[in-house]
Amino acid sequence: MLNRQTGTVKSLKKITEGLEEALVEIQGAEAKAYVFPFLTGQLQPNDEVLLNTTAVDLKLGSGGYHFVMGKLQDQQVKYTTPGHIMKLRYTPLQLKVCAVEEPDSPHHALMVRVQSLSGTPVICGSLHSMLIPCVCGLVSVNPRLKIAYVMTDGGALPLALSQAVASLKKNSLLCGTVTTGHAFGGDYEAVNLYSGLLAAKEILKADVIIVLMGPGVVGTGTTWGNTALEVGQIINAVTTLDGVAYCIPRLSFAEKRTRHLGISHHTLTALGKVALGAASIVLPALNDGQKEIVLTQLKREGMEKHRLIWGRGHDGIRLACELGLMMSHMGRSYEEDPLFFLAGAAAGEEVARRVNCELM
Template identity: 45%
Template sequence: MLLTAKGRIVAVLQENCEIQELLVQVEGRPLPEKAYNYLGFNHRLAVNDTIKLNITAVELSLGTGGHHFVIPELSGEQSQSIGHIMKLRYTPWQFSLLAAEEAASPFHDQLVAARSLEGVPVVAAPLHSMLPGIILGFKSCLNYSPKVAYIMTDAAALPIALSGLVRELKSKQLLDLTVTAGQAFGGDLEAVSIPSALLSAYHAIKPDLIIVALGPGIVGTGTTLGFSGIEQSWVLDLTTRLNGIPIAAPRISFA
């Protein structure tokens, strides 16, 4: 199901070079509602602009994903990339970018032979919201400022631009590098797969800690295996096989 609606921008709540958070009066609704505009796909919008929205998640009353998203206009400014790796593949919105593994990347030669994380600890987390706690907890155990890399998988939100947490952690110099893996996009580095993302992060900054977690949002079905956080299991296995130190960040509830 894909539901769309027209809307008019009432206010620009927040914006940066990647994303705009908007207040939009959606056609047929009594009160203005929040919407996001990705500037990698669309031009910057202003108050009173008329737009078209994807309203599916709000109609389904979803959690983190329960916001409207602006459907971009093809007349918007087009971004350029020398890369050839496609993300959002085989959709009308597929686009190319430079992945760390490509021949044109400065990391290509290292990644051709790379096989080991050389004992770097890797925390596999099942929730995006765990990022600050993991970083601050790790930092509190050290008497120096550690280098931290975050690998965002494609199990939840795909654009890293949606993450206010990542922006805040980077602005406070608590996060040094982001790598978006698989179909996720927008990180400091792009990687085709999670194991390649791990090695890319290692060779890029020699981090003291790597965190692997999905982006904002999580898929759950009430079944044992049908939830996006299950990727934690194979991240731990990959870390072991790449000679890293696997650490599981458990999601525990006593409710």
């Protein structure tokens, strides 16, 4: 069900390219709302708007923001850009994109030809908050690497919602982005993960590809009811396309929920039961007690086909701090949950070292 309210725009503030924050008045009270001008058209103060208030009403993790669905005043917008692929299909907000695979795309002929990642390393993980430490881990070892981010549709669908991507691009740490499935707003659009990976390699010329969902993950406290299981499917896609898969485990000893303590059950299920191909699991340095817990978890879930690599991650974290890049996970900072962020940075550092060895 969709909870809806009407409101009046009082002011607008740009957050990222493609995302604005609106202060709106709803029945005499002020509230914040996200605006995607690409979907709503450009708004102005005093515009009457229709708001989706469901997440705030349910006290979900949208940061207390409503979402503007559109202006109430009559408006006509017609785009004449190329493309026939629809995302958010068969919903009132279905939108046209020009996917790299389709005949209208200048990359269509290339996408017809390419069939393999040819050994390109692909780092995957289950949460968007792994992106900054992972990128910084890569760059701390080799600042010349071309790093592409492929965003799946397991979390938020508009890439514009990601302040992490905006900050990484501002610092020239990404060579580009690809949004796959129903995710949209990347530098390039792809119909699915397979062609998204190939686009990252062949169009963006990436040395390393990072695949993560957008902000937000769906979980239910059950084994199979979460979108983080896509990690196993990502590994399968990388294996099929002859890439080399690396996994950032969701790691924490600051978690209060036992199912996420040590290595999260999301990661364990994805690697143990969903992944058919093999991946390298990168872990940061742990103390003896933590190491015993993690190794017991991995042994219990039957991870024989995967390879365990011990890294560090501190150089990547240091670079993120030097650049002033904000790292946050479930409301926790690096100081509050260091191992979560070190896992992402360690994966980046280890992959960069292996790329360096191959280039020597």
